[in-house]
Amino acid sequence: MKQDWLPPLLIPAIAIVALPLVGSPTSWVTLTVAGLAMGLMIFIMASGLTLTFGLMDVLNFGHGAFIAVGAFVAASVMLAMAPWMTAESLWLNLAAVGPAVLAAVVVSGALGWGFERVIVRPVYGQHLRQILVTTGGLIVAEQLLKVVWGPDQITLARPAALRGAFLLGDVAIEKYRVLAVVIGLAVFAALAVTLNRTRLGLLIRAGVENGEMVEALGYRIRRLFVGVFVAGSALAGLGGAMWGLYQETVTAAIGAQVAVLVFIVVIIGGLGSVGGCFVGALLVGLTANYVGFVAPKVALGSNILLMALILLWRPQGLYPVAKR
Amino acid sequence: MAEPLLSLRGVRTNIGRYHILHGVDFDVPEGGLTMLLGRNGAGKTTTLRTIMGLWRAAAGEIRFAGRDIAGLATPDIARLGIAYVPETMAIFADLTVQENLILAARSGPPDAARLDWIFGRFEALKRFWTLPAGNLSGGQKQMLAVARAIIEPRRLLLIDEPTKGLAPAIIANMIDAFRELKDGAASLLVVEQNFAFARQLGDTVAVMDDGKVAHTGAMAAFAADADLQQHLLGLGMGEHQ
Amino acid sequence: MLRALLSDDLPRSRWLAAALILVVVGLAVAPFLFPGAKSLNVAAKICVFIVLAASFDLLLGYTGIVSFAHTMFFGIGAYGVAIALTRMGAEWTAVLVGIVAGLIVAIALAAVIGLFSLRVRTIFFAMITLAVASAFAILASQLPELTGGEDGLNYRLPAALRASFSLADGTLFGVRLNGRLLDYYLVYAASLVLVLVLLRVVNSPFGSVLMAIRENPFRAEAIGYRTVVYRTIASCIAAAVAALAGALLALWSSQTNPDTTLSFDIMVDILLMVVIGGMGTMYGGVLGAVLLVFAQNYLQDLLALANKALASVPLLANLFHPDRWLLWLGVAFILCVYFFPTGIVGSLRSRRR
Numbered sequence: 001m002k003q004d005w006l007p008p009l010l011i012p013a014i015a016i017v018a019l020p021l022v023g024s025p026t027s028w029v030t031l032t033v034a035g036l037a038m039g040l041m042i043f044i045m046a047s048g049l050t051l052t053f054g055l056m057d058v059l060n061f062g063h064g065a066f067i068a069v070g071a072f073v074a075a076s077v078m079l080a081m082a083p084w085m086t087a088e089s090l091w092l093n094l095a096a097v098g099p100a101v102l103a104a105v106v107v108s109g110a111l112g113w114g115f116e117r118v119i120v121r122p123v124y125g126q127h128l129r130q131i132l133v134t135t136g137g138l139i140v141a142e143q144l145l146k147v148v149w150g151p152d153q154i155t156l157a158r159p160a161a162l163r164g165a166f167l168l169g170d171v172a173i174e175k176y177r178v179l180a181v182v183i184g185l186a187v188f189a190a191l192a193v194t195l196n197r198t199r200l201g202l203l204i205r206a207g208v209e210n211g212e213m214v215e216a217l218g219y220r221i222r223r224l225f226v227g228v229f230v231a232g233s234a235l236a237g238l239g240g241a242m243w244g245l246y247q248e249t250v251t252a253a254i255g256a257q258v259a260v261l262v263f264i265v266v267i268i269g270g271l272g273s274v275g276g277c278f279v280g281a282l283l284v285g286l287t288a289n290y291v292g293f294v295a296p297k298v299a300l301g302s303n304i305l306l307m308a309l310i311l312l313w314r315p316q317g318l319y320p321v322a323k324r
Numbered sequence: 325m326a327e328p329l330l331s332l333r334g335v336r337t338n339i340g341r342y343h344i345l346h347g348v349d350f351d352v353p354e355g356g357l358t359m360l361l362g363r364n365g366a367g368k369t370t371t372l373r374t375i376m377g378l379w380r381a382a383a384g385e386i387r388f389a390g391r392d393i394a395g396l397a398t399p400d401i402a403r404l405g406i407a408y409v410p411e412t413m414a415i416f417a418d419l420t421v422q423e424n425l426i427l428a429a430r431s432g433p434p435d436a437a438r439l440d441w442i443f444g445r446f447e448a449l450k451r452f453w454t455l456p457a458g459n460l461s462g463g464q465k466q467m468l469a470v471a472r473a474i475i476e477p478r479r480l481l482l483i484d485e486p487t488k489g490l491a492p493a494i495i496a497n498m499i500d501a502f503r504e505l506k507d508g509a510a511s512l513l514v515v516e517q518n519f520a521f522a523r524q525l526g527d528t529v530a531v532m533d534d535g536k537v538a539h540t541g542a543m544a545a546f547a548a549d550a551d552l553q554q555h556l557l558g559l560g561m562g563e564h565q
Numbered sequence: 566m567l568r569a570l571l572s573d574d575l576p577r578s579r580w581l582a583a584a585l586i587l588v589v590v591g592l593a594v595a596p597f598l599f600p601g602a603k604s605l606n607v608a609a610k611i612c613v614f615i616v617l618a619a620s621f622d623l624l625l626g627y628t629g630i631v632s633f634a635h636t637m638f639f640g641i642g643a644y645g646v647a648i649a650l651t652r653m654g655a656e657w658t659a660v661l662v663g664i665v666a667g668l669i670v671a672i673a674l675a676a677v678i679g680l681f682s683l684r685v686r687t688i689f690f691a692m693i694t695l696a697v698a699s700a701f702a703i704l705a706s707q708l709p710e711l712t713g714g715e716d717g718l719n720y721r722l723p724a725a726l727r728a729s730f731s732l733a734d735g736t737l738f739g740v741r742l743n744g745r746l747l748d749y750y751l752v753y754a755a756s757l758v759l760v761l762v763l764l765r766v767v768n769s770p771f772g773s774v775l776m777a778i779r780e781n782p783f784r785a786e787a788i789g790y791r792t793v794v795y796r797t798i799a800s801c802i803a804a805a806v807a808a809l810a811g812a813l814l815a816l817w818s819s820q821t822n823p824d825t826t827l828s829f830d831i832m833v834d835i836l837l838m839v840v841i842g843g844m845g846t847m848y849g850g851v852l853g854a855v856l857l858v859f860a861q862n863y864l865q866d867l868l869a870l871a872n873k874a875l876a877s878v879p880l881l882a883n884l885f886h887p888d889r890w891l892l893w894l895g896v897a898f899i900l901c902v903y904f905f906p907t908g909i910v911g912s913l914r915s916r917r918r
Binding site: 153190199205209210214217218220321 | 408432
């Protein structure tokens with residue numbers, strides 16, 4: 001099967017190039033794990049966005065709202081379950097984190113459903129108005145977050161058992177980052193299996209290529225749209241919850257902050273390609289962490305440079321999906 | 325005479341500000357193959373797309389098996405038993421040949437007997453079964469597009485230029501396959517520019533010119549009338565493009 | 566003569582004309598009508614944002630491009646003057662150098678972004694501009710030697726623009742005739758000129774091509790207009806005017822920092838101004854800017870009233886908290902995109918005469 005293995009090779013390539021720049025191998029390992037964790041969290045947030053665009057030609061500039069909502073909801077639940085969060089037992093911790101994350105996913109998904117109905121549906125096919133309206137949605141959503149949760153930031157301490165780091169010789173690997181990597185890979189695996197081994201996935205992949213033909217084959221693709229949009233916003237909520245725990249503070253601007261990186265990842269990966277999104281997210285996560293260590297001022301700029309270079313190489317992103 | 329399977333009356337279609345169909349009238353009888361002929365730009369593809377609901381008719385009536393389908397959404401039209409093979413073939417390139425056919429077989433896994441028939445006629449599909457359909461050659465893609473339309477029994481097949489750009493050997497293959505389809509239960513409405521192909525397979529013919537149907541009737545009669553062919557298609561007998 | 570001045574782009578509505586006259590005259594006599602440093606500040610800010618909004622309308626309304634990088638050019642113009650005044654002292658030569666430098670950087674950057682990404686689809690371009698603007702904002706706040714970092718730059722304006730400079734003795738209608746007055750009229754006059762220039766641009770043959778490209782890029786390309794070139798030129802003009810607006814702001818307030826020139830909030834404000842005012846009309850930007858600046862100041866008072874009234878229901882009260890004025894404007898924005906795509910100007914014009 002003709003497979004395009006060049007893009008994934010970029011990941012180890014960047015890691016290798018970074019080693020001499022970072023200098024110390026122990027720092028390099030820490031940064032690499034951090035980069036992978038961050039990258040996977042961004043992947044979770046970006047995967048829904050790229051599918052939504054590939055399938056429906058809709059770009060939701062309000063995607064950051066789902067991220068923020070997820071973070072806030074998770075924070076509220078976790079704060080309410082503070083005793084379990086501060087307990088030393090991993091199981092109690094997870095028993096607090098689990099429902100929090102679940103709540104984040106459900107609420108973001110519900111918000112996504114509402115968003116699609118009210119804001120997005122009327123402007124299908126009109127890109128300019130879509131950009132404007134979804135940006136408006138973002139503004140309103142951010143303000144509503146402040147209405148409900150107040151304008152101040154919320155401090156969110158990680159659960160007791162997930163604080164600190166594993167020590168492998170000289171290398172410190174934060175426990176939370178390991179969890180993030182595990183969850184991120186699990187989400188990727190779930191998406192991969194769904195897309196490649198189920199009929200639903202078949203429909204989505206075909207729909208991304210040519211929605212009209214899928215309709216001509218007798219499938220009501222509209223309903224699929226809503227489902228994918230809701231799934232995408234739910235995933236964004238999951239990512240937001242994880243990101244909030246990662247940063248340990250939650251503000252209404254959290255969505256907007258990470259949204260720029262999410263957009264960069266979606267562009268790099270190729271609109272509509274989950275695989276590209278995965279590779280792009282890892283590249284961005286690694287770049288952000290390596291450059292953040294070596295030259296912190298240009299961390300975001302370096303990701304933009306990365307995006308520019310990739311677009312020069314492949315103008316449609318790493319894995320362009322065959323378009324209509 | 326039995327009611328036609330598909331009938332169009334006064335169908336007008338506009339795309340943006342352009343008026344493409346100016347009142348299309350014709351019937352597709354049940355069983356057999358109707359050829360939709362006409363010069364480039366006559367509106368043949370637009371007619372098929374309008375029937376399929378991909379473009380909304382601005383006026384007119386489209387009846388299929390007795391019901392009015394002019395306002396229906398495309399998936400609903402397909403579910404009534406109409407299959408569509410577009411001019412661009414619309415193969416899902418990232419999906420394998422197998423996946424393309426699984427998708428086309430709405431009601432369940434593809435029927436083994438039908439698959440065998442398809443492999444028999446289009447053996448390349450068997451060879452490329454688990455490979456991405458984007459790897460197929462033009463002719464093989466066309467085979468896949470047709471295979472998708474027939475993987476399950478359908479009442480009406482709408483096929484847009486099946487022989488475009490194909491080598492003569494493959495065209496011969498197509499002709500045989502279509503003949504067998506005709507003898508089955510399906511009715512076909514085929515748009516073609518290749519008149520030699522059309523002559524061999526068509527039972528009835530509808531010729532379009534400038535957004536309207538200029539002539540309908542039996543293929544045999546049309547094929548015998550060189551003047552009419554010249555007038556409507558700019559062809560002499562026996563020629564093809 | 567009025568027709569020539571407005572480049573034949575008349576208001577075409579009694580109400581709109583009245584509103585515009587109110588704005589122009591009101592701003593002209595603002596120092597005398599509303600004496601005091603604070604209101605003068607608001608008036609100057611309105612002038613600057615009118616120019617900024619109008620330049621954004623050139624992009625959004627006339628060319629159909631959504632660019633989230635517009636504030637970046639505003640900031641470039643402001644910082645150009647700020648850095649020059651800081652480094653070269655409070656002289657007019659510094660101002661000139663600052664303006665020219667700002668223009669060059671803005672136009673060059675606009676050209677690069679344009680040529681690189683205007684080939685791609687609307688959505689790609691919007692995302693890319695968002696990313697670039699974010700990076701620029703971060704960069705500006707992290708180069709303290711050059712830009713003063715997060716606190717920005719504080720500098721002295723040329724002598725003629727300072728409060729200590731005296732034009733004439735005594736007062737006129739109770740207002741001191743000093744450098745601040747001069748500064749205000751400098752800003753006012755420049756803003757007026759820039760808006761008229763923009764009107765000229767959009768009503769020229771060039772402007773017609775832009776609108777054709779906005780309506781149907783494929784058709785325009787087919788007819789023979791290189792859409793990328795036209796869009797890039799439009800981007801450069803818009804960027805240049807935005808930079809000049811920034812320069813004016815820097816000349817008015819003797820300090821320039823990332824919050825007042827580069828924040829995403831400003832981008833949101835401009836977006837709101839142009840959409841609510843009316844895209845593709847130029848006058849929409851003018852009215853939108855006035856409306857938004859007023860709303861920022863006075864809507865908050867209105868909301869405070871409602872907030873007090875609902876004090877017993879905390880959640881509802883929060884909806885009307887004065888700080889949440891952006892929420893209501895955001896809702897208005899969304900409603901405008903759906904139901905009033907032509908904005909205030911369009912609504913005024915459709916009320917027949």
